[in-house]
Amino acid sequence: MRTVGSPLLCVLFGGIGTVGAMDKLCGVGTNLLDHNDAAMTTMCNSNIGFWWNWNYAPRMDYTAACAASTFVPMIWGSAPDNGGKAAQAGKFASLMGYNEPDHWGPPQYPGGLYLSAGSFTANFHCGDAGLAANWQTIVQEFLKAQPGGVVISPSLADVLGTGSAGDNGDCNTAMQTDADHMDECAGWLKCFKESVIKLQCGATNCWDVISVIQFHGYYYDASVLIKKIKAWETSWTEDLEGQNGRSKKTLMLTEFARAGTTDSGDPDGLCRKFMEESVGYMKASPYFSGWSWFGQTNTTFHSFKIDGVKATTDYWASELTDAAGKLTAIGQKYASLCSDLQPVAVSSLESNSLTLFLDRAGNIYEQNRWAPVVVGVGFMLMALSIARLFWTSRMIGSPSGAYKGLSRAFEPALMSRPSGEPYSPRLDLLSIDSPSSRAIYA
Numbered sequence: 245m246r247t248v249g250s251p252l253l254c255v256l257f258g259g260i261g262t263v264g265a266m267d268k269l270c271g272v273g274t275n276l277l278d279h280n281d282a283a284m285t286t287m288c289n290s291n292i293g294f295w296w297n298w299n300y301a302p303r304m305d306y307t308a309a310c311a312a313s314t315f316v317p318m319i320w321g322s323a324p325d326n327g328g329k330a331a332q333a334g335k336f337a338s339l340m341g342y343n344e345p346d347h348w349g350p351p352q353y354p355g356g357l358y359l360s361a362g363s364f365t366a367n368f369h370c371g372d373a374g375l376a377a378n379w380q381t382i383v384q385e386f387l388k389a390q391p392g393g394v395v396i397s398p399s400l401a402d403v404l405g406t407g408s409a410g411d412n413g414d415c416n417t418a419m420q421t422d423a424d425h426m427d428e429c430a431g432w433l434k435c436f437k438e439s440v441i442k443l444q445c446g447a448t449n450c451w452d453v454i455s456v457i458q459f460h461g462y463y464y465d466a467s468v469l470i471k472k473i474k475a476w477e478t479s480w481t482e483d484l485e486g487q488n489g490r491s492k493k494t495l496m497l498t499e500f501a502r503a504g505t506t507d508s509g510d511p512d513g514l515c516r517k518f519m520e521e522s523v524g525y526m527k528a529s530p531y532f533s534g535w536s537w538f539g540q541t542n543t544t545f546h547s548f549k550i551d552g553v554k555a556t557t558d559y560w561a562s563e564l565t566d567a568a569g570k571l572t573a574i575g576q577k578y579a580s581l582c583s584d585l586q587p588v589a590v591s592s593l594e595s596n597s598l599t600l601f602l603d604r605a606g607n608i609y610e611q612n613r614w615a616p617v618v619v620g621v622g623f624m625l626m627a628l629s630i631a632r633l634f635w636t637s638r639m640i641g642s643p644s645g646a647y648k649g650l651s652r653a654f655e656p657a658l659m660s661r662p663s664g665e666p667y668s669p670r671l672d673l674l675s676i677d678s679p680s681s682r683a684i685y686a
Contacts, residue, residue, distance in 0.1 A: 282569025334389020407479030
């Protein structure tokens with residue numbers, strides 16, 4: 245289990261120490277929820293801890309309260325207005341970086357949408373000063389709106405399975421046009437790290453401000469996906485262990501699905517087997533803080549070549565809910581796999597004095613090895629103060645006076661914090677809803 249909890253315990257991604265199974269988040273990345281209120285309600289009732297949709301905000305108002313509290317926004321690619329988008333995304337507790345900037349992913353049909361940010365030079369050039377400055381702006385504006393918010397790295401397609409730590413020598417000169425482009429940058433994240441670590445993002449640099457490193461994976465067999473996951477665990481040991489001055493980070497697989505499944509009813513059972521094996525590995529890994537299944541239908545999930553193998557069908561299927569909002573067969577399986585992970589979410593903790601007090605005590609615990617003594621003494625003094633107040637009220641015959649005195653005594657500690665101090669609730673919001681980088685998005 246986790247030896248020392250994350251700043252947003254049990255709900256958000258960041259981690260200090262190893263991560264236990266019960267501290268992980270199970271999510272979904274899809275645009276199928278964008279206009280389906282019934283499906284969102286189903287997701288909220290099915291152990292799904294977060295959702296995302298490749299956008300910086302949900303695309304509709306939902307009946308289910310958890311739709312807002314579990315949404316994770318994304319800044320899809322480098323753009324001049326990203327500072328404003330990041331500020332708007334600050335209403336949520338976490339923010340995802342660029343979508344697959346390491347991958348050439350143009351529209352799959354005339355008039356379709358670009359699937360990957362790496363289709364554009366501004367994103368593919370991992371060491372570009374303009375890209376680093378754009379990232380700095382995103383982080384600064386998000387944290388200005390959400391002090392203590394969780395910053396998630398750009399998401400990597402990593403088609404070559406290098407953990408995005410391979411060669412990047414030609415990535416910064418690629419033209420990324422239809423006629424002249426690189427399909428993959430094998431070392432995009434390594435190059436990006438070297439670039440943004442030179443910039444300041446608040447109290448730390450623009451690399452170590454990241455709490456979670458995310459990537460994607462699509463395969464026919466779970467064993468191949470797990471091999472890729474292990475490459476990430478090995479390639480990013482320095483960051484996952486917090487070595488050599490790096491902040492300790494966790495991993496998230498924010499898009500994954502089984503290639504080859506064409507019916508969400510999963511008649512051959514291969515998709516559910518893939519789910520069980522891959523989720524099982526991530527549950528056991530000390531480095532993972534969560535994952536999100538990529539959900540699309542067999543009319544929107546265009547197939548693609550994997551490891552040189554051409555797909556035998558034009559479309560695959562991976563949706564967790566149907567058009568009526570009910571769980572599909574693979575949706576039921578995924579919900580069952582997530583059933584032991586879903587933490588209790590609280591939509592607004594600022595108004596909860598006791599929770600905030602406990603959170604502040606928890607933060608002390610995470611940062612100070614003498615915390616058990618400090619917290620123990622604090623609670624002893626609190627108990628003595630309460631006893632003294634009620635003894636006084638008994639002597640003067642005014643229980644209500646004791647209550648008022650107690651309120652005045654503890655209200656400042658519970659309800660206020662120094663200006664600029666990050667707010668880090670133990671139970672907070674997480675959000676995710678976005679169209680996959682490999683599907684058609686409306």
